[in-house]
Amino acid sequence: MEFKEAKNKFVQTWGALGSQWGINKTMAQIHALLMVSNEPVSMEDIMEELQISRGNASMNLRGLMDWGIVYKEFKAGERKEFFTAEKDLDELAVKISRERSKREIKPTLKILKEVSTIEAKDSAEEKHFVDQTSKLYDFVLKADNMLDKMTEFNDNWLGKLFIKMMK
Amino acid sequence: MEFKEAKNKFVQTWGALGSQWGINKTMAQIHALLMVSNEPVSMEDIMEELQISRGNASMNLRGLMDWGIVYKEFKAGERKEFFTAEKDLDELAVKISRERSKREIKPTLKILKEVSTIEAKDSAEEKHFVDQTSKLYDFVLKADNMLDKMTEFNDNWLGKLFIKMMK
DNA sequence: TTAAACTTTCAAAAATAATTGAAACTTATT
DNA sequence: AATAAGTTTCAATTATTTTTGAAAGTTTAA
Numbered sequence: 001m002e003f004k005e006a007k008n009k010f011v012q013t014w015g016a017l018g019s020q021w022g023i024n025k026t027m028a029q030i031h032a033l034l035m036v037s038n039e040p041v042s043m044e045d046i047m048e049e050l051q052i053s054r055g056n057a058s059m060n061l062r063g064l065m066d067w068g069i070v071y072k073e074f075k076a077g078e079r080k081e082f083f084t085a086e087k088d089l090d091e092l093a094v095k096i097s098r099e100r101s102k103r104e105i106k107p108t109l110k111i112l113k114e115v116s117t118i119e120a121k122d123s124a125e126e127k128h129f130v131d132q133t134s135k136l137y138d139f140v141l142k143a144d145n146m147l148d149k150m151t152e153f154n155d156n157w158l159g160k161l162f163i164k165m166m167k
Numbered sequence: 168m169e170f171k172e173a174k175n176k177f178v179q180t181w182g183a184l185g186s187q188w189g190i191n192k193t194m195a196q197i198h199a200l201l202m203v204s205n206e207p208v209s210m211e212d213i214m215e216e217l218q219i220s221r222g223n224a225s226m227n228l229r230g231l232m233d234w235g236i237v238y239k240e241f242k243a244g245e246r247k248e249f250f251t252a253e254k255d256l257d258e259l260a261v262k263i264s265r266e267r268s269k270r271e272i273k274p275t276l277k278i279l280k281e282v283s284t285i286e287a288k289d290s291a292e293e294k295h296f297v298d299q300t301s302k303l304y305d306f307v308l309k310a311d312n313m314l315d316k317m318t319e320f321n322d323n324w325l326g327k328l329f330i331k332m333m334k
Numbered sequence: 335t336t337a338a339a340c341t342t343t344c345a346a347a348a349a350t351a352a353t354t355g356a357a358a359c360t361t362a363t364t
Numbered sequence: 365a366a367t368a369a370g371t372t373t374c375a376a377t378t379a380t381t382t383t384t385g386a387a388a389g390t391t392t393a394a
Contacts, residue, residue, distance in 0.1 A: 003292075114176070118173045
């Protein structure tokens with residue numbers, strides 16, 4: 001397999017994976033493209049490589065920047081903007097976790113708390129509901145904290161050691 | 168908030184969360200409904216509660232069973248089928264991890280391996296591509312193994328201890 | 335201040351994914 | 365073996381999401 005083919009395969013695969021995880025295909029593809037580019041890429045080049053419109057490129061780049069995993073760069077003497085992706089994978093994982101926690105997990109926890117604290121009367125049905133949603137609340141909270149701890153882990157030696165154990 | 172309202176809120180929320188994670192809304196809603204039901208639910212009841220067609224219910228129940236997180240049950244004397252969800256959350260997490268690994272991570276790893284092992288010639292561009300995709304391969308492999316280990320963890324005391332530490 | 339270079343926005347169009355419903359199929363009962 | 369009770373399948377429809385492209389907006393330079 002030669003370079004161009006491999007690059008294309010990678011971009012396509014990453015895009016397809018994105019769809020399965022609720023990230024739109026183009027956004028994932030742009031991210032993939034930037035990840036494997038050794039230097040900043042202009043919007044023109046992205047449009048050209050992925051065969052997408054200017055509007056599409058613009059909106060998805062904005063989305064990626066909102067996630068904090070793609071940055072604008074300015075090249076001396078050049079008027080137009082260039083883009084680069086966060087290439088440190090640990091850092092990437094941290095940013096994605098933090099953002100998903102903020103956007104999705106925290107709001108879900110709030111609602112789980114609400115519904116799990118209703119008056120359960122005496123019916124088995126209602127009791128089970130309260131019991132199950134409480135467990136779910138605890139579980140999601142635990143998982144969320146765990147991710148948080150793991151991301152902090154990257155900064156301390158004990159964490160690094162533990163992560164090594166996991167391999 | 169009273170029971171019916173809370174239940175509905177929970178089902179809706181779980182459905183919306185599903186969409187964001189690449190699971191279709193109805194599938195997530197059916198799962199939510201079964202999770203908080205203290206006894207098996209018939210297809211009729213699911214259709215009625217979620218206001219969906221028979222075909223829709225059937226296909227999504229099949230999907231949930233393929234994930235191994237919903238089971239068919241037979242009630243003595245009853246002709247029709249009933250359904251229940253896996254209610255043990257640790258077990259649920261294990262099943263989802265295993266299945267996503269099998270369906271999505273493993274195939275992705277295969278492709279990452281392929282594209283990261285091309286001949287890199289001498290250009291900086293190609294070198295960077297190989298370097299970055301190799302790192303990605305290692306990272307995804309590590310994460311995949313980690314999930315695996317964690318799911319096994321539930322069975323041993325060291326793991327339980329560690330998980331306690333994480334809270 | 336004007337014009338050129340470039341980016342963003344958003345309504346409309348296109349593409350994709352989910353849903354319906356009725357026919358085909360399966361299984362149990364008489 | 366015929367019928368009834370229930371389930372699955374899938375082509376057609378509907379709903380949702382993504383993409384386009386042109387107008388509006390911004391920034392820089394002359």
